[in-house]
Amino acid sequence: MEMTEAEVKKVIHEVLEEQGKTHDELVLKTIAAILTSFGIDEEDRKEVRADFVHLRKWRKSVEQAQSYTFKAVITVIATGFVGAVWMGIKTALGK
Known part of the structure; x- marks a missing residue:
């Protein structure tokens, strides 16, 4: 008994589909x-999800605080530098 190309493809498709289901179940x-x-x-899926949501919020707030801290440090350094330059100019012109 000889199978047509369409029948072979159908059998291959069915086998692959079954293997996919088995693979998904195994995963x-x-x-x-x-x-x-x-x-x-x-049963704890909802609580675990809520925990991950909370952790994500916490991480984002920490990242935002780090960003604000970095900006504040840069601002203080820049202000100090500009103040020092201004004092230098004022002293040089004052003499």
Whole structure:
């Protein structure tokens, strides 16, 4: 019995589709096992998500504070430099 090209393609497609399902199920089971080993139950998904949201907010606020601190330091240095130059000019013209 000889198969047509279309039948061969159909069989190949079905096998690949089944392997994809098996692969997806295996990945989900592996991820669930890893999370469970860290003490995260499947029922705690909402709380874990909320924890990650909180961590992201915390990280962004820390990054923003670092940015403001950097800007403040640059401003203080620039102001000090301009003040020193001004004092130098004032002293040079005053003599």
